[in-house]
Amino acid sequence: MSDAISSLSHLDCPKCAAVQPADAIAHLCSCGSPLLARYDLARAGATLTRDALSTRAWDLWRYAELLPIRDPVRNAVKLGETVTPIVPLANVGKTVGIAMLSVKDEGTLPTGSFKARGAAVGLSRARELGVTQFAMPTNGNAGGAWAAYGRRAGMRAHLVMPKGAPLIHRHECAAVGATLTFVDGVLADAGARCAQIVRDTGIYDASTLREPYRIEGKKTLGFEIAEQGGWRVPDVILYPTGGGVGMIGIAKALHELIEIGLIADRLPRMVAVQSAGCAPIVRAFEAGARESKFWNDAKTVAYGITVPKALGDFLVLNAVYESGGCAIAVEDDEIVQTRKRVAESEGMILCLEGAATIAAAAQLRASGWIRDGERVLAINTASGLKGDLTASAP
């Protein structure tokens, strides 16, 4: 892989088009928007070829040209980020009328969730830029991943968590020696406390989209989907949308692959799936808006998508609009029932967020939005075994 060198060129703002240098620590644009990493795509495309990929290790680092780490040998923080499998759901697909329904199972990543992608790449780049400690608010899987990769990077992790966060996440963060602060309230309250810590101490702020590299990790989800499909993308991708970084990442990845000619110039229709108890993106989509509004009293069994107002909402909506996709909400009951149905008919225990995407696929097929014969891929963002399975208890 000696020819696989990052082609990172600069950062830019998707809102006001301001440009910043890439090789210094950066957070939000002065206009308040997240910044995005940009690459010299001509240079990347010269070495990131199908042939070159055929000899590289089967992990997310194989797309090195389009990752931001300049010296992976020294700085890559690794815990075993193997390309995640795509598993057909033939029985469920038959029931709902989608013959080619599959799920990409992110639960097989280290720490049991897709958050490993953002943590691996985000912290590798942070280490490269000299960061030695960071702070972030978390409700769950992100905390577990960033705590583990943070420890792996030799950094000190400061995590701020609502007191009500699921115990397993407290435990996994504590086990790797993260510093935990508990707050009353919900994730937004944890975010406020985290912002205070960052202001008071100057610690690196690793909150969602407040640094530009977490999304570069999530982007590998898109690279993998394209490559695993033989450089042909699905017709529809369903993504459980909280902060939406994975959705933004998939769209960004596919644009980059189109640009370097690895896939055709056609995006899958991107579907943002939310819970009816917290559906700001869906409400914005239905109004044809470019941004979402804060969702009051957000509450759903699908913890991971309880985000009342995402910093990157406009990027999620943009991915939906430009791809001819949609946003759809599903009821909590339907999420729980779908998880049960998938487990009992496929032998696969999805996380609740993943189950929401299957419930959404069924609705979209019933309404005709998903057409006969289309290839549909749902993202299962975490291992179902990290969630509460007591409802299944005998």
Next chain:
Amino acid sequence: MSDAISSLSHLDCPKCAAVQPADAIAHLCSCGSPLLARYDLARAGATLTRDALSTRAWDLWRYAELLPIRDPVRNAVKLGETVTPIVPLANVGKTVGIAMLSVKDEGTLPTGSFKARGAAVGLSRARELGVTQFAMPTNGNAGGAWAAYGRRAGMRAHLVMPKGAPLIHRHECAAVGATLTFVDGVLADAGARCAQIVRDTGIYDASTLREPYRIEGKKTLGFEIAEQGGWRVPDVILYPTGGGVGMIGIAKALHELIEIGLIADRLPRMVAVQSAGCAPIVRAFEAGARESKFWNDAKTVAYGITVPKALGDFLVLNAVYESGGCAIAVEDDEIVQTRKRVAESEGMILCLEGAATIAAAAQLRASGWIRDGERVLAINTASGLKGDLTASAP
């Protein structure tokens, strides 16, 4: 992969050398020993080459010639069995004086443990032979894996479990619709009840080593270790040993690879790691015995290796002896402390059984049994997140 055809030829008995045909349902040999699957290795070697492997999917099915499924397209039961990563433990390695210490992380398999290997291959072959339901006793991860793969195969799974088995395993089995029977007592009592069910109903007995194909799945662990090492095996492999099927499988795999010329004729020194609270193999090894004796009052925090007398004990001991390996017991306290140390210094939460192997490596290095500069690989058999992490609670 059209040229990748199983070269399964027959079954034989490692104890009395009796031979049986492979294409009928088989359980133990009439002498009471487990049966082993045998292959036409010349035929396998003709197509299972480095070149051929370079174009195959990065999952355990890539070794099709040396797996027992004749028609994988029709019969393979898959949930996404990607080749598991090997993760260096540089910090721990430095502390204990083993510069090249790594762990193969089986927690990234579907259902979160190495049991997925045995279930995937064992149930694929069972399906191929016409099996529609099976019974087995389980204390944990095996149940979760066989229940999930059983459901995936469209089979009915009858699992017999001690009432005291960890709740997560009850839940994961129940979630995929397995039929659960609870018994008072320990795994041996569950085994007795399972045997009764098998006798009464004629259901396929899927208990450890009572059918010949679970071990063929575990064998892929050995294939992967060899291939991931560039067809050079480690100097030492440490395996947490309960039933020992993984150890037997690794040794069998390496013998087959030697036979077809993919690796040199040298086994890694195989180390059977047990808990001091249940160490029948260690006791047998120390006595130079070929078989173990039942261990009374077995008790250890490392649930997965609480097996007082393994059906395949003589095969485990044989692998230890023929490779110049050893068997070693570690105290529960040391297991728990080691897990903590690895988590805090590497960001990786091992299962307790995996932690036992690292504790054993440290002891063997301190005693000089592991020599300076040796390449040492430990097997982490399951995700630490499936275990009880409350000891880490803040």
